[in-house]
Amino acid sequence: MKLTEPQIQDLYAFTRQHFVEHYDLQTELVDHLANDIEEQWQNQPKLSFEDAKNKAFKKFGIFGFMDAIEQKQKAMNKRYRGYLWNELKKWFELPQIIGTIALFLMFYVAFSSKYTAILTMVFYVIISGWCIYKGTQLNRQFRRRKEISNKKWLLEELIFKQASGTSLIFISQMYNVFTIPDKFEINTLFLLLFSLAFTVLTLVNYISLKVIPSKAEKLLNETYPEFSL
Amino acid sequence: MSNSKLYKGSLTTIILKLLNEHDKMYGYEITQKVKELTKGELKITEGALYPALHKLEAEGLLDVEVAKVDNRLRKYYKLTETGTKETVNKLEELAEYIKTMQALVNPKLA
Structure with a gap:
């Protein structure tokens, strides 16, 4: 199952909520989350988008996107x-x-x-x-x-x-x-x-x-x- | 992998080595490839991967390319000429390190 366009836009909004201001980093993180979500759906097709998204985000650790933002x-x-x-x-x-x-x-x-x-x-x-x-x-x-x-x-x-x-x-x-x-x-x-x-x-x-x-x-x-x- | 501290110093070497073999890769692909090659023993965390990639890019070792895949943009990384040279150095360093550890941990083999 692939992500829909509105879901991609939702992921962009999600990165913005987590303090990723700039489009280039947003894009990279959106693709990463999307890949992770799609992978999860292969094993659990019934998992909701929200749950899959949160699971994918948790893998970034307690600092979330902070390290990536700082290094960028x-x-x-x-x-x-x-x-x-x-x-x-x-x-x-x-x-x-x-x-x-x-x-x-x-x-x-x-x-x-x-x-x-x-x-x-x-x-x-x-x-x-x-x-x-x-x-x-x-x-x-x-x-x-x-x-x-x-x-x-x-x-x-x-x-x-x-x-x-x-x-x-x-x-x-x-x-x-x-x-x-x-x-x-x-x-x-x-x-x-x-x-x-x-x-x-x-x-x-x-x-x-x-x-x-x-x-x-x-x-x-x-x-x-x-x-x- | 519980003791990820041991791998931490080798993250850039791992990334460079993978890119050396694969022409171009994107972030998620790198995490999956490492998982696959080490049979799940080593998981590169997302929180560490992207900072490492951006650092290598800033150092001029990696170059980026963007392509539209499905309904989103994907950022690919590939080695620059300097990156390819640096990979050789880093791998030699790592081999040397493994040899030293071997001598310390298992003197009979060394």
């Missing part, structure tokens, strides 16, 4: 970081490295001038202002995508929502930005490191808020074969 989250974060890293590496290869060096020099010259404090502030405001603007825009885009598809994908959420997380790191360094420039006169190494940090943070923000979201469809299709199904 970890795995997807790792994948996202991988994408970020791959894009960042490109900025240290030709031809982009020219832009990276120019950016670095700009920060270096600016921070070593006598207007350090003001220029730091200006850069800081421009970068964080842009990050907030992009972050809000992506969030809005994500909501619109949800309205259309009604399915949630973990990687999609990372691309559109968590992207602003990196910029938060930048924005949260407010205090340091105001105090660090005072130390530049005494230490060139410090100045170099500070310029490098600004360069890398600018790149990371640009990649996570602009480059990766623009490649979202490609990355989602690569990650989820069922994305376009």
Whole structure:
């Protein structure tokens, strides 16, 4: 005996009730439960759908789907970081490295001038202002995508929502930005490191808020074969 | 299987070995295959299987494929090139472990 379409939908609802938010993991677990139920029906054809479902779920142990959810989250974060890293590496290869060096020099010259404090502030405001603007825009885009598809994908959420997380790191360094420039006169190494940090943070923000979201469809299709199904 | 702790460390090796022999498999199929091969002696729990599969996927050892079967979607796992190489390493490690245990438990055989 095979499961009917409404029963499959019931299983999707069941995974949602057990805190599986994302469609890819839901799909995998629904197939697993369905297989288990069908197997049970081979031996006990009279067993009700509800009983068979609960029996199948019990096999996941007391934590239910929790371990699977957690591991999936970890795995997807790792994948996202991988994408970020791959894009960042490109900025240290030709031809982009020219832009990276120019950016670095700009920060270096600016921070070593006598207007350090003001220029730091200006850069800081421009970068964080842009990050907030992009972050809000992506969030809005994500909501619109949800309205259309009604399915949630973990990687999609990372691309559109968590992207602003990196910029938060930048924005949260407010205090340091105001105090660090005072130390530049005494230490060139410090100045170099500070310029490098600004360069890398600018790149990371640009990649996570602009480059990766623009490649979202490609990355989602690569990650989820069922994305376009 | 009452003492599943003994098998725990070998779960990934078991998964890799099965996929090495079967081209592509889905989660439920893996649990059933292990049950069948060990005549019910070893049951991979669902709670441990999926986390292990997702970890291997994140490490780049497994690749996924999705197909529509009956009225639902099924996710298949298969080894990547790195996965195939890693399988050889893992199996060697396991063989080495079995040999060591053998020497400890039954010195006459070793």
